[in-house]
Amino acid sequence: MSKSFERYQRRKLISSYFSVILSIALVLFLLGVLGLLLLNTKKLADHFKEEITLSVFLKDTAKEVEISQLQKSLVMADYTKSAVFVSKDEAAEQHSADIGEDFLEFLGYNPLKNSIDVNLKADFVSTIQVDSIAQAIAGETFVEEVSYDKPTLDLLTKNVKRIGLIILIASALFTLIAVLLINSSIRLSIYSKRFIIKTMQMVGATKSFIRKPFIWTNIKLGMIGAVLALIGIAGLLLYLNQNFPQLGLLQDTLQLGLVFAGVFLAGILISLASTYFATQRFLNLRTDDLYY
Incomplete structure (x- = not known):
């Protein structure tokens, strides 16, 4: 017991x-x-800030030397984490993969532009700083447009x-x-x-x-x-x-x-x-x- x-x-x-x-x-x-x-x-x-991509679209008349010099200057800039050149053909392949069909067959030509995708360092990712950087890059004569997802950046910063x-x-x-x-x-x-x-x-x-x-x-x-x-x-x-x-x-x-x-x-x-x-x-x- x-x-x-x-x-x-x-x-x-x-x-x-x-x-x-x-x-x-x-x-x-x-x-x-x-x-x-x-x-x-x-x-x-910082990780999410550095995922914001600044897309620099280049004119069709831009020379290889000009593109190469711009890419090098962007890589060496204090605010840049990475700067990758994306040809219009690569962009077309990626876009076709995203939508699930070859849009080039439908259009008969490639409407996309050569571009440089720039990811900034987190310390430089704010609405004012990104706007300033975008305006400076857009000042190049062979750059057609500089764009980024501004609503997402505003939301992230806030x-x-x-x-x-x-x-x-x-x-x-x-x-x-x-x-x-x-x-x-x-x-x-x-x-x-x-x-x-x-x-x-x-x-x-x-x-x-x-x-x-x-x-x-x-x-x-x-x-x-x-x-x-x-x-x-x-x-x-x-x-x-x-x-x-x-x-x-x-x-x-x-x-x-x-x-x-x-x-x-x-x-x-x-x-x-x-x-x-x-x-x-x-x-x-x-x-x-x-x-x-």
Whole structure:
């Protein structure tokens, strides 16, 4: 009978520990993802800014030497990330692939122009700067037109700061929620041992002596939960880096180290604080109040 009761108690204890670890791991995983998103907001914004293409359409009378010199000058410019020449034939092939049919057969000629596709560095992507660059390039006599997706650029410029602020507020709110959820899980775990706490206190054990094993146990659970969260974050980063290598998520090792260290320390500190206050609450309760 006693052995079966011991097994039941052991299973109950393991179940309690598992629920605490799982709660900590899930909350810290989401907290870590938000932290990475917050730190990489500028990088993500820069990536989208550099996807804006400035198309420089050239006149049919433009000479190869003029085109080559313009491309070289654009490549060497401080504001340029890349400048790629696209012939009218290449443009026709791409357009045919996009619409799913050969429009040249229908028209009988190629109406497209030779062009140079320019991608700007993120620091130079704003409505005023892009307009200024476009006007300067359009001043060349053999350039017919310079165009870019102005509505998208306006929308991107307007929303970058707003998105960063939203992510910052969301991170702060989720940090508070994370603390409350982990605190709730640990308090429920300690609640089941409230009679043991009070019994130890009644036989003369000091508060610090009673708190110590609970704090150490939950710190270990917090560390295990943090490690599981970090494994999940690492897996997510590897997946994103494999599918979106252009974001360079694994390049900044210092930033990643800070996030990983922050998640691990958060698991320890939240567990420590939650356990301390939870045990303190039951230590200060009267014996009659333990039943409610």
